[in-house]
Amino acid sequence: MKNSKYPTYDVMEQQEHWDEHTRSIVSSRLVREHGYRFLTTVEAETLRAWCPLLVDDTRADIIQYVLCHIDETLEKNKGESQRKPGVPPERELLRSGLKAMEQAALSAHGRNFFHLDEETRRKLLTELSQADAEPSSVWNGVPQKELFGKVLALTVESYYSHPTVWSEIGYGGPAYPRGYVRTNIGQLDPWEAKAEP
Amino acid sequence: MIERRYEQEEVDFVIVGAGAAGGVLAKELAEAGMSVVVLEAGPWRDPQHDFASDELSMKSLGWQETRLVSGSDPLTMGHNNSGYGVGGGTTHFTGVFLRFHASDFMTRTVDGVGEDWPIRYEDLEPFYDRSEREIAVSGPKHFPWGEFHGPYPYPEREPLSPNAYLFKIGCEKLAIRTVTSPLAILSAPFEGRPPCINRGFCNQGCMPNSKFSTLIVHVPKAVRAGAEVLADCMVTQVLMGADGRARGVAFRHEGREYEQRAKIVILSAFVVENPRLLLNSANAQFPDGLANSSGWVGRGIMVHSSHDVYGKFDEEVRLYKGTPVLASTQELYATDPKRGFARGYTLHAHGSRPLAIAQGITRSQPLDLKPNVPQAGVGSGSPPVWGERLRHMMLDYNHYSRVTLVGETLPGADNRVTLADEKDENGLPRAKVNYSYCDNDMKLIKHAVQTMSSIIKAAGGTPEFVVPDTAHLMGGCRMGTDPSSSVTDSFGRTHDIPNLYICDASLFVTSSGCNPTNTVMALAYRTAAHLIDKAKKLELQALQSRA
Numbered sequence: 142m143k144n145s146k147y148p149t150y151d152v153m154e155q156q157e158h159w160d161e162h163t164r165s166i167v168s169s170r171l172v173r174e175h176g177y178r179f180l181t182t183v184e185a186e187t188l189r190a191w192c193p194l195l196v197d198d199t200r201a202d203i204i205q206y207v208l209c210h211i212d213e214t215l216e217k218n219k220g221e222s223q224r225k226p227g228v229p230p231e232r233e234l235l236r237s238g239l240k241a242m243e244q245a246a247l248s249a250h251g252r253n254f255f256h257l258d259e260e261t262r263r264k265l266l267t268e269l270s271q272a273d274a275e276p277s278s279v280w281n282g283v284p285q286k287e288l289f290g291k292v293l294a295l296t297v298e299s300y301y302s303h304p305t306v307w308s309e310i311g312y313g314g315p316a317y318p319r320g321y322v323r324t325n326i327g328q329l330d331p332w333e334a335k336a337e338p
Numbered sequence: 339m340i341e342r343r344y345e346q347e348e349v350d351f352v353i354v355g356a357g358a359a360g361g362v363l364a365k366e367l368a369e370a371g372m373s374v375v376v377l378e379a380g381p382w383r384d385p386q387h388d389f390a391s392d393e394l395s396m397k398s399l400g401w402q403e404t405r406l407v408s409g410s411d412p413l414t415m416g417h418n419n420s421g422y423g424v425g426g427g428t429t430h431f432t433g434v435f436l437r438f439h440a441s442d443f444m445t446r447t448v449d450g451v452g453e454d455w456p457i458r459y460e461d462l463e464p465f466y467d468r469s470e471r472e473i474a475v476s477g478p479k480h481f482p483w484g485e486f487h488g489p490y491p492y493p494e495r496e497p498l499s500p501n502a503y504l505f506k507i508g509c510e511k512l513a514i515r516t517v518t519s520p521l522a523i524l525s526a527p528f529e530g531r532p533p534c535i536n537r538g539f540c541n542q543g544c545m546p547n548s549k550f551s552t553l554i555v556h557v558p559k560a561v562r563a564g565a566e567v568l569a570d571c572m573v574t575q576v577l578m579g580a581d582g583r584a585r586g587v588a589f590r591h592e593g594r595e596y597e598q599r600a601k602i603v604i605l606s607a608f609v610v611e612n613p614r615l616l617l618n619s620a621n622a623q624f625p626d627g628l629a630n631s632s633g634w635v636g637r638g639i640m641v642h643s644s645h646d647v648y649g650k651f652d653e654e655v656r657l658y659k660g661t662p663v664l665a666s667t668q669e670l671y672a673t674d675p676k677r678g679f680a681r682g683y684t685l686h687a688h689g690s691r692p693l694a695i696a697q698g699i700t701r702s703q704p705l706d707l708k709p710n711v712p713q714a715g716v717g718s719g720s721p722p723v724w725g726e727r728l729r730h731m732m733l734d735y736n737h738y739s740r741v742t743l744v745g746e747t748l749p750g751a752d753n754r755v756t757l758a759d760e761k762d763e764n765g766l767p768r769a770k771v772n773y774s775y776c777d778n779d780m781k782l783i784k785h786a787v788q789t790m791s792s793i794i795k796a797a798g799g800t801p802e803f804v805v806p807d808t809a810h811l812m813g814g815c816r817m818g819t820d821p822s823s824s825v826t827d828s829f830g831r832t833h834d835i836p837n838l839y840i841c842d843a844s845l846f847v848t849s850s851g852c853n854p855t856n857t858v859m860a861l862a863y864r865t866a867a868h869l870i871d872k873a874k875k876l877e878l879q880a881l882q883s884r885a
């Protein structure tokens with residue numbers, strides 16, 4: 142198990158140095174909000190069993206934020222920037238994809254996806270990522286790689302926007318109005334994360 | 339409801355899109371005393387309150403509405419290449435401000451590839467001068483490549499970032515000359531704006547206003563000179579008269595339709611939306627879309643190949659520190675017959691933040707430096723990286739350095755924007771964007787990935803992976819002298835409709851191997867000068883005929 146090089150660094154300790162708008166955006170990610178506006182409970186539970194494997198992290202509060210982000214993105218439906226022809230719009234892709242994953246789990250293992258053990262879930266996701274998921278009757282019409290890629294993108298963009306994860310990788314976080322002064326190789330400004338042996 | 343000054347009037351100019359080109363045109367034309375209305379699809383933001391030091395929330399600076407993407411290298415759109423809101427792409431661009439070289443305007447003559455532009459470097463030179471002077475571009479005392487050797491209006495940036503220093507070390511070991519990048523970012527105060535504080539969020543919008551954007555420079559000047567700039571107004575059609583001239587445009591604001599009449603319509607809505615608008619405005623007289631008698635509307639779109647090579651170092655690099663791009667080289671810019679492909683590229687040391695690098699890693703490809711194995715393009719390659727591997731790589735975030743390519747791609751007629759069958763919420767057909775690299779592009783990428791890897795190695799790091807990516811969009815309404823193979827003349831006036839102009843990155847004939855915005859703006863200054871000149875002559879004629 143590989144660990145953070147900066148175990149005691151907490152980027153949130155710097156929040157008084159951030160502008161108000163940024164502070165409210167970042168701190169809202171620490172709030173655990175549970176009301177879903179797009180996802181059904183079953184869909185949310187399927188994702189709760191899915192997303193942690195994508196980022197190799199099961200911490201409940203961070204994963205909850207990821208689910209809220211996915212829910213909010215689908216609810217707002219602002220546009221996907223790009224989509225390949227023949228791939229359904231993301232709401233439809235996610236909805237039919239989560240359902241297909243449920244059915245695949247039920248047909249192969251007789252249990253809900255979220256009741257499967259980690260190894261089995263990982264195997265199903267690996268197959269999905271390579272468009273090898275079975276049975277075809279269940280996956281018919283669901284573009285597997287696109288589905289996998291969509292959940293991965295939504296998960297990764299929120300996971301790596303969570304301040305706890307920023308602290309772990311030693312990212313300096315928001316920087317306004319205070320910027321960086323010591324920028325030579327090996328130099329640190331006093332508030333930056335210091336690697337701990 | 340929207341308040342409008344010219345609701346009942348025909349203005350001199352209506353400009354569609356308040357981006358790099360639209361901002362320059364609005365300022366120049368308004369300052370010359372013309373009546374100008376600018377219609378911008380996206381919002382009008384206040385940098386200090388609407389921007390944030392945050393990648394995820396600032397994705398909204400990009401054009402998020404869905405485009406359909408096809409081809410063997412389907413493009414990533416949105417924040418990757420399309421701006422949305424007053425300022426357009428300049429609000430979230432990186433600020434690298436380069437000029438084309440003379441050869442970029444004549445690739446057909448020089449290298450037998452692409453197409454020649456209807457203008458030469460000398461035609462744009464005075465406008466490059468203006469475009470750089472008016473925003474106090476910072477750059478080196480001496481710039482060793484191309485036609486312009488400096489000095490820049492403002493001194494080069496100092497200090498640089500750890501990643502830029504490593505890049506310079508690596509290049510020096512390989513005898514590759516580097517410079518501190520010419521940037522549309524202040525190194526000292528200018529017109530009430532402060533110098534850069536090295537916070538590194540240029541792609542999320544500059545909060546202190548140190549980086550130029552037309553949102554904070556050109557649009558306010560245009561407004562002071564009397565231009566009307568209307569945000570949240572999406573133009574849906576160019577309105578045509580029975581005489582074959584444009585009457586104005588139709589636009590939508592908060593669900594309602596409006597019209598603006600104008601003597602001259604200028605489209606500055608960028609590479610995807612200009613063709614979409616022209617094709618969508620087809621009528622009985624122009625059944626294939628406006629200004630499309632050549633069939634070139636939407637064709638010949640180009641990107642820059644923009645593969646990123648990441649290398650790992652024992653010491654910390656910290657890619658988040660400092661302005662993202664601070665060091666560059668154009669040593670490999672010119673065609674070298676020994677390399678086996680035409681044209682060349684620029685390399686930049688390029689910072690990266692957690693979201694961008696994590697998403698890059700999921701799409702990353704292993705480095706294969708063997709000469710005959712093609713480097714994967716955007717649409718191909720190995721399966722996504724996720725799970726433990728992704729987390730482990732990200733725990734080393736602070737040990738990665740990155741070099742980024744800006745590689746020339748050749749124009750192809752089938753790389754094009756068309757209308758999809760699918761409609762958006764307003765019932766307009768979505769844009770479809772087809773893109774595939776050609777053989778020359780792939781060879782150039784391969785060469786560049788090798789160079790980037792050797793630079794990282796020479797600096798003491800281990801090149802670890804490559805992220806296939808693209809940057810910038812150009813072309814789609816290319817200029818030219820021949821009306822059967824181009825959409826506009828060299829000033830952006832469409833061959834088919836005398837009072838319909840196009841002016842922005844979509845005019846590009848070839849892509850060059852460097853960042854495009856200085857050229858976009860120089861073209862806009864040139865078009866503005868031409869329009870002002872024309873207006874003065876008309877005025878003179880009118881005076882003379884009255885006398």
Ligand SMILES: Cc1cc2nc3c(=O)[nH]c(=O)nc-3n(C[C@H](O)[C@H](O)[C@H](O)COP(=O)(O)OP(=O)(O)OC[C@H]3O[C@@H](n4cnc5c(N)ncnc54)[C@H](O)[C@@H]3O)c2cc1C
Binds near residue numbers: 430853
């Ligand atoms: C992340 C990123 C980094 C970049 N970095 C650099 C760099 O370092 N150096 C460089 O030279 N270039 C860079 N660029 C490229 C640069 O942003 C573009 O070259 C430039 O903005 C193009 O200018 P334009 O005027 O053609 O279009 P834009 O600036 O994109 O403006 C077009 C405007 O038109 C509006 N519009 C579109 N359709 C309509 C419609 N129907 N009605 C009303 N309005 C409409 C859009 O909302 C937009 O505001 C970068 C781009 C991105 C995305």
Ligand code: SF4
Binds near residue numbers: 536548662
């Ligand atoms: S690095 Fe400088 S130019 Fe870029 S956003 Fe920060 S202050 Fe602005």
